[in-house]
Amino acid sequence: MIMTKELWEGNAAIAEAAICAGVEAFFGYPITPQTEVLEHFSKRLPEEGRVFLQAESEVASINMVYGAACAGARVMTSSSSPGVSLMQEGISYIACSEVPAVVTNIMRGGPGLGNVQPAQGDYFQAVKSAGHGDYHMIALAASSVQEAIDLMVLAFDLADKYRTVVIFIADGAIGQMMEPAEMPPLRPVRPPEERVAWALTGAKGREHNIITSLYLGAENLEQVNLRLQAKLKKIAANEVRWQEYSTEDADFLLVAFGTVGRICQTVVREARAQGMKVGLVRPITLWPFPSARIAELAGRVKGILTVEMNAGQMVEDVRLAVEGACPVRFYGRMGGVIPLPDDILPELDKLDAGVASGREVQS
Amino acid sequence: MIMTKELWEGNAAIAEAAICAGVEAFFGYPITPQTEVLEHFSKRLPEEGRVFLQAESEVASINMVYGAACAGARVMTSSSSPGVSLMQEGISYIACSEVPAVVTNIMRGGPGLGNVQPAQGDYFQAVKSAGHGDYHMIALAASSVQEAIDLMVLAFDLADKYRTVVIFIADGAIGQMMEPAEMPPLRPVRPPEERVAWALTGAKGREHNIITSLYLGAENLEQVNLRLQAKLKKIAANEVRWQEYSTEDADFLLVAFGTVGRICQTVVREARAQGMKVGLVRPITLWPFPSARIAELAGRVKGILTVEMNAGQMVEDVRLAVEGACPVRFYGRMGGVIPLPDDILPELDKLDAGVASGREVQS
Amino acid sequence: MAKGMVVIDEDRCKGCGLCVMVCPKQVLQLAESRFNAKGYRPVEGVNPEACTGCAMCAAICPDVVFTVYRQKRKPQRAAAVV
Amino acid sequence: MAKGMVVIDEDRCKGCGLCVMVCPKQVLQLAESRFNAKGYRPVEGVNPEACTGCAMCAAICPDVVFTVYRQKRKPQRAAAVV
Amino acid sequence: MQEEIIISGFGGQGTLFAGQLLAYAAMDSGHHVTWIPSYGPEMRGGKARCTVIVSDEEIGAPLVRRPSAAIVLNIPSMEAFEPTIKPGGTLVVNSSLVPQRSERDDIRVIYAPATDIAEELGNARMANVICLAALVEATGVVTLDEVKQALEDHLPARHRKLLGLNKEAMDKGAALAKAGGGG
Amino acid sequence: MQEEIIISGFGGQGTLFAGQLLAYAAMDSGHHVTWIPSYGPEMRGGKARCTVIVSDEEIGAPLVRRPSAAIVLNIPSMEAFEPTIKPGGTLVVNSSLVPQRSERDDIRVIYAPATDIAEELGNARMANVICLAALVEATGVVTLDEVKQALEDHLPARHRKLLGLNKEAMDKGAALAKAGGGG
Amino acid sequence: MTTIEIPADMELVYEYPKSLTEAYMHYCPGCTHGVIHRLVAEVLDELDVREKTIGIAPVGCSVLAYYYFDVDMAEAAHGRAPAMATGLKRVSPDKVVFTYQGDGDLASIGIAEIIYAANRGEMFTTIFVNNAIYGMTGGQMAPTTLPGQKTTSSPTGRDVETAGWPMKVAELLAVLPGSAYITRQAVLDVPGIRRTKKALKLAFQAQLEGLGFSMVEILSTCSTNWHMGPAEALEWAKEHMVPYYPLGDTKVSDGVRALMESK
Amino acid sequence: MTTIEIPADMELVYEYPKSLTEAYMHYCPGCTHGVIHRLVAEVLDELDVREKTIGIAPVGCSVLAYYYFDVDMAEAAHGRAPAMATGLKRVSPDKVVFTYQGDGDLASIGIAEIIYAANRGEMFTTIFVNNAIYGMTGGQMAPTTLPGQKTTSSPTGRDVETAGWPMKVAELLAVLPGSAYITRQAVLDVPGIRRTKKALKLAFQAQLEGLGFSMVEILSTCSTNWHMGPAEALEWAKEHMVPYYPLGDTKVSDGVRALMESK
Numbered sequence A, B: 001m002i003m004t005k006e007l008w009e010g011n012a013a014i015a016e017a018a019i020c021a022g023v024e025a026f027f028g029y030p031i032t033p034q035t036e037v038l039e040h041f042s043k044r045l046p047e048e049g050r051v052f053l054q055a056e057s058e059v060a061s062i063n064m065v066y067g068a069a070c071a072g073a074r075v076m077t078s079s080s081s082p083g084v085s086l087m088q089e090g091i092s093y094i095a096c097s098e099v100p101a102v103v104t105n106i107m108r109g110g111p112g113l114g115n116v117q118p119a120q121g122d123y124f125q126a127v128k129s130a131g132h133g134d135y136h137m138i139a140l141a142a143s144s145v146q147e148a149i150d151l152m153v154l155a156f157d158l159a160d161k162y163r164t165v166v167i168f169i170a171d172g173a174i175g176q177m178m179e180p181a182e183m184p185p186l187r188p189v190r191p192p193e194e195r196v197a198w199a200l201t202g203a204k205g206r207e208h209n210i211i212t213s214l215y216l217g218a219e220n221l222e223q224v225n226l227r228l229q230a231k232l233k234k235i236a237a238n239e240v241r242w243q244e245y246s247t248e249d250a251d252f253l254l255v256a257f258g259t260v261g262r263i264c265q266t267v268v269r270e271a272r273a274q275g276m277k278v279g280l281v282r283p284i285t286l287w288p289f290p291s292a293r294i295a296e297l298a299g300r301v302k303g304i305l306t307v308e309m310n311a312g313q314m315v316e317d318v319r320l321a322v323e324g325a326c327p328v329r330f331y332g333r334m335g336g337v338i339p340l341p342d343d344i345l346p347e348l349d350k351l352d353a354g355v356a357s358g359r360e361v362q363s
Numbered sequence C, D: 001m002a003k004g005m006v007v008i009d010e011d012r013c014k015g016c017g018l019c020v021m022v023c024p025k026q027v028l029q030l031a032e033s034r035f036n037a038k039g040y041r042p043v044e045g046v047n048p049e050a051c052t053g054c055a056m057c058a059a060i061c062p063d064v065v066f067t068v069y070r071q072k073r074k075p076q077r078a079a080a081v082v
Numbered sequence E, F: 001m002q003e004e005i006i007i008s009g010f011g012g013q014g015t016l017f018a019g020q021l022l023a024y025a026a027m028d029s030g031h032h033v034t035w036i037p038s039y040g041p042e043m044r045g046g047k048a049r050c051t052v053i054v055s056d057e058e059i060g061a062p063l064v065r066r067p068s069a070a071i072v073l074n075i076p077s078m079e080a081f082e083p084t085i086k087p088g089g090t091l092v093v094n095s096s097l098v099p100q101r102s103e104r105d106d107i108r109v110i111y112a113p114a115t116d117i118a119e120e121l122g123n124a125r126m127a128n129v130i131c132l133a134a135l136v137e138a139t140g141v142v143t144l145d146e147v148k149q150a151l152e153d154h155l156p157a158r159h160r161k162l163l164g165l166n167k168e169a170m171d172k173g174a175a176l177a178k179a180g181g182g183g
Numbered sequence G, H: 001m002t003t004i005e006i007p008a009d010m011e012l013v014y015e016y017p018k019s020l021t022e023a024y025m026h027y028c029p030g031c032t033h034g035v036i037h038r039l040v041a042e043v044l045d046e047l048d049v050r051e052k053t054i055g056i057a058p059v060g061c062s063v064l065a066y067y068y069f070d071v072d073m074a075e076a077a078h079g080r081a082p083a084m085a086t087g088l089k090r091v092s093p094d095k096v097v098f099t100y101q102g103d104g105d106l107a108s109i110g111i112a113e114i115i116y117a118a119n120r121g122e123m124f125t126t127i128f129v130n131n132a133i134y135g136m137t138g139g140q141m142a143p144t145t146l147p148g149q150k151t152t153s154s155p156t157g158r159d160v161e162t163a164g165w166p167m168k169v170a171e172l173l174a175v176l177p178g179s180a181y182i183t184r185q186a187v188l189d190v191p192g193i194r195r196t197k198k199a200l201k202l203a204f205q206a207q208l209e210g211l212g213f214s215m216v217e218i219l220s221t222c223s224t225n226w227h228m229g230p231a232e233a234l235e236w237a238k239e240h241m242v243p244y245y246p247l248g249d250t251k252v253s254d255g256v257r258a259l260m261e262s263k
Ligand SMILES: Cc1ncc(C[n+]2csc(CCOP(=O)(O)OP(=O)(O)O)c2C)c(N)n1
Pocket: A029, A030, A031, A032, A058, A082, A083, A086, E042, G059, G060, G061, G062, G078, G101, G102, G103, G104, G105, G106, G129, G131, G133, G134, G135, G136, G137, G142
């Protein structure tokens, strides 16, 4: 079967990709700018004979996801910034219980009610353990509709493989944008009889299964944490993903993800047109972060410019990777303002000037 | 009036100190190991004619705090890890609305339900913006009952001064511990007539006041964010607090906060008794972090050991401060296990050996 | 002479037509081709003499467009609405 | 001979005394000075002949200490409880 | 080739649909394309705008501050975008609703009395495709036939019966552009 | 001087209170002191334990793995802590409830039949203060009078009437320690 | 500026309420949120409490209510207005406090907070605008969406088997002892609007008298997301909503009863 | 190992339920959580559904219920068991699902989730243990704590003026159309225990028949935090709780009525 490209809106594409990936149930609550994810599911899941439920809140959504995941079903929720904040307790429970689940955050301007414009202010929330305790979600960031589709499929596969929470993050620009894209083949839903061994399917002919995040006694809980940390280490070793543009001969490196990541592709082109050798690393996994690669490049370039739609969050991970090996500058816009190439190019010039004058040793 | 020391339990002391600092209302929900904070308030606040309310949940608690803060009252809530996760949306709203509020987190073992043993797994939650959007809370960490008292008073003053959320963090060890300590004088409650000008007190003889975190239009919200960031910068410039022990001649530096911070004082003593010149920086403000001072010391010591009751969180801020200037090692225990001097001393030896052999260039 | 009178704050009107619907005396109508500052066809008084000052238009108007007057039992001094 | 009989899983007992309270025939009593493995004074049958097998003890026991037997109408073969 | 087109007007004027039509045409003719609306505050509002980028290369920034072409369907849009068009670019003005004239001499401006023409044809809502046809004709970003094909493929079923009329409207729009954009 | 004392037994044996008494005495006599309980899983449970550190200097770690002294009021506590006491340290055993003997020859062990003595005095719950008095007497961490004073100052009102009896019990405990800890 | 001469024999029977600012409201044409705003403002005027009133705006179409009411106001997180109002009123017991909430806000995400505020008898007044839809986010199913009603998240109509039944909030809160006055009204025609105003006044009076929590549920329209004209929407609501959500008081405490009778 | 010879003329009238593991329960002596566990297990045995049952444990004293029930189980976040059960049952419609929750868990922090589960008629059964206190955290005021009752967070007794009224959950949920069977029982004496078991059985049968949401509220004791002996606690509950929380069914849907009559 030859799949042809169609014009997909990002939010609808996310939902349809999840359906293709075999999602069995969606639980969510409306919020701009991701409501179309929920709306698409509300139409398509019943058509496919799967479960759609508009929950009473985001707190309920994440716990419904937790419940369905315990049953061994592929399951997800979707929200935007304030709604994702409400899910932090649930996410921490799921992370500790080690059931697979997918959460998407189509970020908007914050903090507080903020507005619904595209933003990246929830980077920390996605990559540090924003809920309580030590854990990480695998955080996938898309910069195009096609990539959103591909990453949604990957999200489910990684969630299952590592029994972990995967967060897919994008912003309203990607959620609302239409681009030609191709859906993967529709995977059939895993039949209930084939659910994994650890799942809660009824203790028939086996010991009863227990899924919990309670571990009395410090030593017990430490053992659990050591197991979680070992898993995270494995993920960090195997699942780092990023894309590079024109880094081979770059004097300066841009680091940017999601919407700004693709905008920076234009910046690379325009900077090179102006004679400045600029390259770009666009992290696809925000956690695990492509630290090793950035550290490597940091040894070869004159300086790094991190561009984000926030006050400077990922730049900390860049700095942690670089550890002083070259100057790292930050340029960010907030509140839903999207930095365009015209805004970013001068920042590259400043970086260049700073390096040349020796001012920009470390910033 | 001469105040004499009394034996105070940490949790009760936190509540009593807040009363001394003029807290007008407490809204909270029970959770171990901080329930005694709530219990102490339930007894004392009505005695003082102030407001105590056991809320239906942590979500409600933080929003009650938000409401009372809008009225211009000194107000706080208290919880432990899972409960604080539930407050993230509310905290983000309060941060954006710029009303003063105090939150305490008596951390326990996580993630998930975890257990109730002392832990520091919520460092990231406290110092990065765990709720959505760009903001920081001032994060104060106590390592003794007396310090808890002093910091609670400071918390209210800073919250008022900067119209910001202050989070006081400790763990069950400090919450449950008794130590001799002295309460500050009991400050009278600010009378309602004297509430600040921005507060919601009724639009009598003035324009109506509005407290919101909604800013339509990317540019508007960016302006708000710039204002918030400017405030944070001011706080970062003025309010960094930490304590140093034996750093003058130190070859090795420990960095640790809270319970481990005080344990490391013993480590310093014992290491020095064994002939190793060890010093300690104990951050009191986790945000703003004493980065400048650590960077300075990093230039003088052979290596840094960061000790935490988690999988390694503050160590990122240490590394960000050090930027490769000296090796930084991490030692942590999780799940409520408290690292004791016997555990930590060998880690110092390893650091020493690593540095000597040149292996420990950067870890 | 009319028993009642309405003052229309035209630029607040969104042309929803609800006042037109409820006016018992067909006093009101939406402008045919005129637009107000907000781009709506505002309400107009087309039959002012019929107005009874019943204020039903004001009661239903979501945008507080109307000020309504009614004939007094006993005469009183004039008010000015700006 | 007794109409009923209870088997006591002594180590589950927490000595709460609820069974003693509800037994209509005063069959049960808490041990005076004996402790079980969990450190509680467990229940003992002190008046077994009086037992009717009514199972009220079993109904109220929070710790599932009792197995209860009662005389059959028609005789049946023996069971073994381990 | 990269063409960055803004289509802007009131809600209800079909700006988003016109943009999508262009995007379909571009996609079906093998171009890279992005379509992005400016979505409003979480509330009712009058403005509707989208940006379509058509390119031979992978598209980076899906938004531009200085478009290479624009269609403006009302006065506020004219005021907002006329000054931003890149030199050498194209502006299509729905002159039925926008009385003013551009003062730029470094861009090509087509004044299309699109609402009038559409009303003449029997449906004022076709002003959008008239302008689109003019833009396509003027810029050559795709061919008029490609847009017609896209219309055929993507016009919602309930509007099927208007297909012929829409194509007729497009021809009028294209003709205007060929004629240099009178109105 | 730094003394690290663990007091351990079942819930209801007054271990936490005995520790607090010691802490009060230490504080009132001008020492640095910390008292920290081991608080259990969020549920009902039998164990109760606290660690008291008395020092002339500011106290760092409020917990120790190897105490310099301990009071054990039941068998599990004996098993847990007897092996951990630092050489040269002191162990007070409530020998009424703990039948076994320590095999350590590098610590001082006082076997106090505290529950028996307390019962003789009319209230078995005073076993805790008897052991505490023995410990205080043996270690000199504070004086017996200081503990008595602390008792006077901090005994909850509803137990006031037992003050005299408690002091008597303490004397018996202290005497045991002086005598070398028979029982 | 036009000055209109008012004939001398005319008296003012309706004028712009003082408790509204002059801001132009952003609601869609014919949206009854505007009517309800006006009524609340009129009641605040009549009770002469504007200068001691504090309102809490929700997240929903009425999120900007703080621009329209000329009283001190805060904007709550979605659903949490009752918690905010609780905190606020507890530290400002002499103020008049109200929340203004939509059906998604109050009955879905915020159901816990409203139930507990009512149960504690918090001394504030809630204005609950039930338009059977999530207006602000573009027409998804609300907890109050009627069986069979099509929305963007119930595209084939609300199926009560999977999505549950429309929530009758006025009946639910009436069960709680702390609530003093709970009523359901509708602003679908002029008589209904007048009754709604009476109910609002009583609710605020109950608060002023310290009688407990009061709530006025108001059946309202959303012509935009119902995809009909404003007039048609009023009719639709009368025909479909009123039968499911019967109008009238569901809870009148003794204190409120006395208040009613004292008028 | 002792082998006891059972006389030949004796028949077994009560034995250890198969749906309980052999684990020793951590509850305090005399805690009626144990009784309720046993009853639930007996019902699962009698309905022969152990192998297709999935339970959700709460946060509360019964947090470790997953060790005691010999069925597949998960541990929920505080108050969220109904949401978990919803997710679980929706993807496993052929399983028998129950939540086991305390009064803090279900009626305070989790009130929204239980209301919406009931309202949607989720096909699971909730066992709601009302002991008028927060047991696990050491005796704070619960939503169901009685007026005047002293707890560690209402040290002078619950003051309904500030803390609100005890929540009557069985009455509240009965208002919702999605609930099929809602009843309040008590395990305070043997007859009550037997009635409770019947109610539990009916609740699970209602689930098996797909009739909607079912909940059995059970008045229970907490001698530890009430500071009394186990027997005294039973008496206290009878004397103080039962009058406030009347026993009996608050909601019996037509389907459940038919089921009752078919027995
Ligand atoms: C935590 C959170 N979840 C979801 C949203 C998105 N949201 C905004 S308004 C709204 C519902 C509005 O509906 P309703 O309360 O009925 O008010 P209406 O607009 O109909 O007046 C939702 C879901 C949000 N802002 N915050």
